[in-house]
Amino acid sequence: MGLLTNLVDHLKAIGTGLKYLIPRRLTLMYPEYVEKLPEGYRGYLRYDNEKCIHCSLCARICPANAIKMYRGGDKKLRPGINYTRCIFCGFCADICPTGALEYTTIQDIAYEKLEDQVYPPEKFAKGVPQPVYPEKPIFIIAKVDEERGLKYDRV
Amino acid sequence: MYDLINYLWETGLNLLFSPEIFEPLVFPGLIAAFSLLIVVIWLERKIAAIIQMRYGPYYISRHTEGALQLVADLLRFLFSEVIIPKSVDKIAYVLAPIILFAFTFLPIVVIPVSKDFAAIDHEYSLLIALALMTLYSSFLLIVSWASNNKFSFIGGLREGFLSLSYEIPLIISALSAAVLFDSFNLIEIVEKQAAMGWGIFYNPLAAIVFLVVIIYSTSRYPYEIAEAESEIVIGPFTEYTGILFGLGMGISYIKLYSMSLLYAVLFLGGWEPVVWPLNLHPVLPGIILFIKAFIIVAFSVFLRAVYPRYRIDQALRIAWWKLFTLAFLSLLFSYGIKIIEVMG
Amino acid sequence: MSEEGYMLLQIGPQHPGSGHMRMLVKLDGDVIVDFIPDVGYVHRTVEKIAETKLYIQNIPLLEKPILNDSGNANLAYIIAVEKLLDVEPPPRAQYLRTIMAELSRIASHLYGIGILSILIGSSTGFMWAFGDREIFIHLMQMMSGARITYSYMVPGGVRRDLPDQFREEFRKAARYMRRRYKDYEKIIIKNPVTRARLEGVGVLSREKAIEWGTVGPNLRASGVAYDVRKVEPYAAYEDIDFEIAVREEGDCYARLLVRFQEIMESLKIIEQALEKIPNGKILAEKYEKMIQPRAKKLVEGTGRIKFPAIYVNLKPPKGEVFSRVESGKGEITVYLVSNGSPKPYRLRFVTPSFRNLLTFKNLIPGHRLADFPAIYGSLDYFPPGADR
Structure with missing residues (x-):
């Protein structure tokens, strides 16, 4: 009896393996396909120099000491960020009372040098770094699917 | 002059073929x-x-789904430095995997490709093939001993235990095919199958035991015990690098191939059926044999995605209790068929 | 440990089956006679660092050690801080926390199952579990905006409301997971090789489990129906009807089954929570009214909140509090001492893996070398969590 159920279980395992031989892949082929992240994803930060009220809350809340206040030519404090330390918790953007700091959905940036990842206020205000892909990627949106787990729809 | 070249060309070609x-x-x-x-x-x-719902090898050649992956791997193995640790037995460390690799090929020599095409057409070619297959584990033991590494040592020990236990069911189940077809000559065995029908239908028990032993002895899952990665890194080849490691990686597959060829000859009717385009040249029926062996190889490697691995003592228990008994029963079964044949 | 006749095997930290820790195994033939887990390879002085940071800054810090179950680690700390500050989060926030904690538990269990599978050699179990974990990570990313380090809960509530599509996405995910469970059952759970490797291996008796202070699914697999969610309900667990997954055998197989059972139970909990979740604020009134009106206007309609400026200057009154939650791997306890300054005076952070260490050490001797990865994986021991 035990031997028979054992045999059935063996056959069931092999059968399941055979069943899955029809390709139904979960992998996202990055960087040919790039996920367009939903609004509200905590990625790289955008800093708006105009909106900043020099309150330093962002630097004070930063858990990783990534944000530092720099004193500019006009004697006002402005935040600069060091992305080598940033942990993308988004606390700075959430505490910013004017929306001068906001998170973007950009997350995949590669740097050649460590120093490049330090953004003093002037560089920080210039805009968010843009990712570089080897060829033009196809942007997709990930969605849960009952059959396949995750489904990637083209934007 | 022209005649000489022609002569050499023809003899050369004849020699090659x-x-x-x-x-x-x-x-x-x-x-x-x-x-x-x-x-x-x-x-x-x-x-x-x-x-496992992923892509596997892909980027090395995108249009063929990464089929050239292993070529790239081999090139990398060829050009990476072979590091020989200070503590190893140098001669054995270098020579053992090479000899092991060469010896794993040997059983193929006695396996015939068709009725009129065999390197060694010997009365006892089945026994020669089986004997050559048993050389494998002794050299693997040398590999593991020469490495002077605890993980290699445990891996070698495991391989030793396993080889002792799988060789008996292997030989008995092969012999039950020999009893069934009344011959040790592989060509005769195939000829008999052409007349009677495939061995797997006459003695399915022996065919199953032999298949399990193939998986068992070439460390395919669930018997991938001597190399168990999460326990003993990579077993006997832990200390190896470069092309020597590459050889080690290929050895079990070569063994799997040679055993599958033997399996196809013993139980799957060898190169039969020889149909029209294949009877033009004696080497062509080999394609059928190769396809049959390939199916066995593909099935064996497919099991990687199905099973975890057994523990060594469980594998030994399976070999000594289940496989050994079943192999013996299959031998009796063959005798039974013979008796019925003689009586009827 | 170097007498004649024994082999001393050093497994890790650079070993495919060790994880981030070093383990010394004394072998008599194939049988392990002595076992020393040498912890501390990834010790990060989390408790000491916590004393140098603001209360709010410790949220991401405490998530890091238990990275694969960060939702629960976050919750344990926030409950302690809220006790110190004497704030009560609104009911909707409580439900959102429950949902986050359960999603995090599912992800953690899938992680544990995957690691156990690869340690006993089943690469399919590993890839499937990690692949399916991605779906729950996707759901948590929808809720929190990050893949792994959610930092979702803050003192007084949560940072974001439920996104619109979340219910629909979760419904699909739950259906997918239930359907997939049948395949898991065939290829891993009931696979005769898995059963041979796990059944009767690493048996932890009820008495020993209690004596050694085992926590989490490992304890419940030994027949002790102890779950902090039931014993001391936190978040919204009081209103939710669920069962504790218990098994009597106490072996590696029972621990695997308990994990699968808990995944299924968690799906039910989230479904209930999504049904019962009340409408309302997601941040406590006390902090809600401190947010500047112009800041509030910025996030109107997005479901997100802005932090009040007080968060950089949280000064709880003097006192000591203790909090605990049931995380995927077991009970996380936080003991927090405040001296009235904006930084904790002392933070004691006890992780489930740390508490299971004794079980791990005592369970191994007497087994075969090949059982070592099976037991290691079945305990879901996570070295960075234990070392902190």
Whole structure:
């Protein structure tokens, strides 16, 4: 009896393996396909120099000491960020009372040098770094699917 | 002058196509085995990847789904430095995997490709093939001992235990095929199957035992015990680098291939049926044999995606209790068929 | 440990089956006679760092050690801080926390199952579990905006409301997971090789489990129906009807089954929570009214909140509090001492893996070398969590 159920279980395992031989892949082929992240994803930060009220809350809340206040030519404090330390918790953007700091959905940036990842206020205000892909990627949106787990729809 | 060149060309060609040279070197020997190695390792990774819902090898050649992955791997192995640790037994460390690799090829020599095409057409070719297959584990033991590494040592020990236990069911189940067809000559065995029908239908028990032993002895899952990665890193080849490691990686696949060829000859009717385009040249029926062996190889590597691995004591218990008993029963079964044949 | 006749095997930290820790195994043939887990390879002085940071800054810090179950680690700390500050989060926030904690538990269990599978050699179990974990990570990313380090809960509530599509996405995910469970059952759970490797291996008796202070699914697999969610309900667990997954055998197989059972139970909990979740604020009134009106206007309609400026200057009154939650791997306890300054005076952070260490050490001797990865994986021991 035990031997028979054992045999059935063996056959069931092999059968399941055979069943899955029809390709139904979960992998996202990055960087040919790039996920367009939903609004509200905590990625790289955008800093708006105009909106900043020099309150330093962002630097004070930063858990990783990534944000530092720099004193500019006009004697006002402005935040600069060091992305080598940033942990993308988004606390700075959430505490910013004017929306001068906001998170973007950009997350995949590669740097050649460590120093490049330090953004003093002037560089920080210039805009968010843009990712570089080897060829033009196809942007997709990930969605849960009952059959396949995750489904990637083209934007 | 022209005559001489012509003469040399013809003798050369004849020599190349003589079974004694062609079989070990081209088909089903060295070249065929190497191309199979390249395909099979890719196939193994691809099958596992598809079952596991991922892509597997891909970027090395996108249009062929990464089929050239192993070529790239081999090139990398060839050009990476072979580091020989200070603490190893140098001669054994370097020579053992090479000799092991060469010896794993040997059983292929006695396996005939067709009725008129065999390198060694011997009365006892089945026994020669079986005997040559048992050389494998002794050299693997040398590999593990020469490495002077605890993980290699444990891996070698495990391989030793396993080889002691799988060789008996292997030989008995092969012998039950020999009893069934009344011959030790592989060509005769295939001829008999052409007349009677495939061995797997006459003695399915022996066929199943032999298949399990193939999986068992070539450390395919669930018997991948001597190399168990999460326990003993990579077993006997822990200390190896570069091309020596590459050889080690290929050895079990070559062994799998040679055993599958033998399986196809013993139980799957060998090169039968020989239909029209195949009867033009004596080497052509070998294609059928190769396809049959390939199916066995593909099934064995497919199991990687299905099973975890057994523990060593469980594997030994399976070999000594289940496989040994079943192999013996299959031998009796063959005798039973023989008796019925004689009586009826 | 170097007498004649024994082999001393050093497994890790650079070993495919060790994880981030070093383990010394004394072998008599194939049988392990002595076992020393040498912890501390990834020790990060989390408790000491916590004393140098603001209360709010410790949220991401405490998530890091238990990275694969960060939702629960976050919750344990926030409950302690809220006790110190004497704030009560609104009911909707409580439900959102429950949902986050359960999603995090599912992800953690899938992680544990995957690691156990690869340690006993089943690469399919590993890839499937990690692949399916991605779906729950996707759901948590929808809720929190990050893949792994959610930092979702803050003192007084949560940072974001439920996104619109979340219900629909979760419904699909739950259906997918239930359907997939049948395949898991065939290829891993009931696979005769898995059963041979796990059944009767690493048996932890009820008495020993209690004596050694085992926590989490490992304890419940030994027949002790102890779950902090039931014993001391936190978040919204009081209103939710669920069962504790218990098994009597106490072996590696029972631990695997308990994990699968808990995944299924968690799906039910989230479904209930999504049904019962009340409408309302997601941040406590006390902090809600401190947010500047112009800041509030910025996030109107997005479901997100802005932090009040007080968060950089949280000064709880003097006192000591203790909090605990049931995380995927077991009970996380936080003991927090405040001296009235904006930084904790002392933070004691006890992780489930740390508490299971004794079980791990005592369970191994007497087994075969090949059982070592099976037991290691079945305990879901996570070295960075234990080392902190």
